[in-house]
Amino acid sequence: MRREDREKLIVSEAVRFFAECGFEGQTRELAKRMGISHAVIYRHFESKDALIERVYDQVYVKRWNPEWEPLVLDRSRSLKARLTQFYIEYAGRVFDYDWVRIFVSSGLKSYGLTERYLDIIRTKIIQPAALELRFEIDPDAVPCPPSEEEQELFWGLHGAVFYIAIRKYVYGEPVEINIETAVRNTVTTFFNGIENAAPNR
Numbered sequence: 001m002r003r004e005d006r007e008k009l010i011v012s013e014a015v016r017f018f019a020e021c022g023f024e025g026q027t028r029e030l031a032k033r034m035g036i037s038h039a040v041i042y043r044h045f046e047s048k049d050a051l052i053e054r055v056y057d058q059v060y061v062k063r064w065n066p067e068w069e070p071l072v073l074d075r076s077r078s079l080k081a082r083l084t085q086f087y088i089e090y091a092g093r094v095f096d097y098d099w100v101r102i103f104v105s106s107g108l109k110s111y112g113l114t115e116r117y118l119d120i121i122r123t124k125i126i127q128p129a130a131l132e133l134r135f136e137i138d139p140d141a142v143p144c145p146p147s148e149e150e151q152e153l154f155w156g157l158h159g160a161v162f163y164i165a166i167r168k169y170v171y172g173e174p175v176e177i178n179i180e181t182a183v184r185n186t187v188t189t190f191f192n193g194i195e196n197a198a199p200n201r
Helices: 003-020 025-034 039-045 047-059 067-072 079-094 097-109 113-137 150-168 179-197
Strands: none
Touching: 003 025, 003 047, 003 097, 025 150, 047 097, 047 113, 067 079, 067 113, 079 097, 079 113, 079 150, 079 179, 097 113, 097 150, 097 179, 113 150, 150 179
């Protein structure tokens, strides 16, 4: 097997291994599962941390769609319509056994991957959405960074959508629902609450 192909295979197997065992899983056990010697892994990756970094790139970075950023800022559509589209597409990318379990495991074991990913969500989705909501409510509002309270509203929305995946892939609940419908309902409920809180909008 070519070196490049072997490296891709190790990463692919590591994704599923860490999803099942968490990051405390040992690379020796991963090698055993793959039917290769432990040393083979370290011919391709200088350390377990280096392998975890490649897993992060494979599972998180490569699934991020850069078109989501301009979508949130597209004022030709309502913010509700933009976020509905975003979360439907986002769920399609991340509602996945490996993605969800590695995300949770990383947060529990302080590998820093979760923090890095949440920073992407914060800067590319949460903060822009908070500013767009402010603009929809009051186009003449003085521009300034979104407050923690404004951002927390959208973290609540994000968490509500993501909790569907948590229930299914972490808690093992039989979530037999139409994900797109559930996302639409969640976003609609969020904006109904915003409208009730700002009756003059």
